[in-house]
Amino acid sequence: TQLLEQSPQFLSIQEGENLTVYCNSSSVFSSLQWYRQEPGEGPxxxxxxxxxxxxxxxxxxxxQFGDARKDSSLHITAAQPGDTGLYLCAGVTGGTSYGKLTFGQGTILTVHP
Amino acid sequence: DAGVTQSPTHLIKTRGQHVTLRCSPISGHKSVSWYQQVLGQGPQFIFQYYEKEERGRGNFPDRFSARQFPNYSSELNVNALLLGDSALYLCASSLWTGTNQPQHFGDGTRLSIL
Known part of the structure; x- marks a missing residue:
């Protein structure tokens, strides 16, 4: 079973701060995607x-995608309240006839004005 | 152009009932995937359909089934509902299948089981 571990799960920061979200796996992925999801909406x-x-x-x-294609990071500079949301990483596996996303559990980011 | 549309937006059922969720892909998209997102977690892959054929299945029991129609819309059926089936069910469409195709998500159907 392929698993993606995201950290941290929760992040609460002030406007203007920088932050990094990490996504790690023991599996190799064809590619890796990052999504943002707001309440009541899809990623x-x-x-x-x-x-x-x-x-x-x-x-x-x-x-950034790790050299071994097993991990990734998302860095936000000078965060703004509009960046608030759930950030999800997803590893892509499959082939030409099939494509599946394996998601991490997500990072809930709150940026306070 | 309209995005991925899902219906209904919210649904309340009781244990043991069955439910049908519907998805219309973006015009021109031939592949549809279904995901289950339990509160506080990332989405989990259920099925992928392309040209009316199942191309992939996640680790879900046989109570979950799906189909794709000639117009590429899709239905997800869940039988004998359990409390643990309460979740946001997301549909995603892409032009065709394969790992290089970006998937576009609908806003989901929120299913609550009482």
């Missing part, structure tokens, strides 16, 4: 990282 894809060691930036968000 929204933020980024997909595919190559080991890959770094992608999305405004104040920086995503």
């Amino acid at each position: 929204v894809l933020l980024v997909t990282v595919v190559t080991g060691g890959e770094v992608k930036k999305l405004k104040r968000l920086t995503f």
Whole structure:
């Protein structure tokens, strides 16, 4: 069974602070995705990282895929209240005929003004 | 373009009943996946369908079944409901199947079992 461990589970910070969320597994994934989910809504894809060691930036968000494609991190610089939400990492497995997401348990981020 | 739409948005059932949840994918998307998200956890994969065929199944009992129709919409059926089936059920669609296809999620159906 493939498992993704996310840490921390909860994060409560002040506006302007920086934070990092970690996603770790003992399994290798084809790629890894990060989602943000708000209450009452479905997850929204933020980024997909595919190559080991890959770094992608999305405004104040920086995503990194581990060299062995087993772990990833999300770093937010100068967090804002609008960043509040549930952040989920998801490992992608399968092939050309099948694609499955294995999600971590999520990190609930609260940014206080 | 409309996103993934799911119905109903909320549903209350009692133990032992059965339920049917519906999903309409984004226009042009041929693959639909179903996920269960229990409160406080990440979504868990239930099924993936493509061209009306089951392409993948997660670790769920046979009480869970699904199908995909010629118009690529999908239904998830759960029989003999248990209290533990209370969750948000998410549907995701993609153009076709495979690991390189980004999945687009609907807002889910919140199922409560009394």
